[in-house]
Amino acid sequence: MSIIITKSEFEIIKKHAADTFPYEACGGLLGRIEGDSRIVVKAYPAENRYGKITWDSFEIEPNDILNMDKLCVKENLDILGFYHTHPNHPAIPSNFDINASWPFYSYVIISLKGNSPDNVIDIRSYLMADRISEPVEEKVIIK
Template sequence: MSVLLLSRGLYDELRAHGEETYPHECCGALLGTPGSGGWHVTKVVRAGNTRTDSAHNRYSISPLELVRIERDARQHGLEIAGFYHSHPDHPAQWSKTDFEEAHWLGCVYVITTVAKGKADVTNCFLLSGASEEEKQFQNISIEVRD
């Protein structure tokens, strides 16, 4: 998989979520279908950031909310394609913590820099590898379609 495909509306929606939660990190899930070239996202699902200790630079989605999101995806014939979150006043690059807490092999992780309350750079990373011990993030392109 080398690309994440999504509509302009969905792309704008996940970026707006980061602006709305600034100066805290936002988070959510991306639902879609896998294809030969990558994930085709058809739904963005906002999630609550359950981190109360450092919501400005960490995020967590509650297990119950994640089960609900996964159930909703299956009911619509979709899969969890990945997750997104924002980095308030920080680069759109995965952190050591982002890597350590990423466990969905084959899924994408989208990060948007929100600089002084405004969405800026958005990057996408595929969590690849055959096991937790072999996992790695690979940069992949985001293709936004109108």
Template sequence: MLRIKKEVVKQIKEQGEKGYPYEICGFLIGDIDYANNVRTVLEAYQVENRNKERANDRFEIDPKDYLKVEDYAGKKSLMIVGIYHTHPDHPDRPSQTDLRFAQPDMSYIILSVKEGKADRWRSWELDGNEFKEEKVELI
């Protein structure tokens, strides 16, 4: 399950609209209750999409950005709990590319941005070799 601050969702939507027609991406920062499989998101940290050739339908995160955000979160006694990205003019469900790079114990928010306006979003988690939609609670 994902618990996420309403302000963080608003921020991700604003970033998605500003970045349209390209995919934007970033990290979800917070903490994890492993015993109950609950990730709580307190912050979103946008990073640059390194995939310039296919930025309209692919994203890539620089490993240096991952380390930078991990350090940032650690200084706040938090951790990376997931990744978010947009699907410009496409549904808010994972692609095969998303599945290929997914890791367990993480949440994956996908925001559909249609004609420059934030539309639906959902959060997904890895269940074996496939994604399943996860329950979301706004806090």
């Protein structure tokens, strides 16, 4: 499995990550599944309900999920997963991330060390099918 993110959508994610630094940004990844690949054609920056409380927790506003669903119906896309940032921390799922995860979805984590899109230092994606096994990393391709 790999997740392919278009360059233009990755720019949107990086800008959201930088604008929200040092707090966690989160959003949806909308696209299509083709064979073994998940192709993200739309990044949907969302509101983090945890806002400025923590660095290791995020929860997307229900209204944002609803809007993502509407967009998917309109543009014939699926919600493939979610992205969130780890400001000043590595792109590894926290215990909170693992416990809050749902099966199927790709969880893309962006590590950054400053408030510019150039400060993004790592991007990784994980599938967390159940809360007992270790998260399974999937390859991230930006193109």
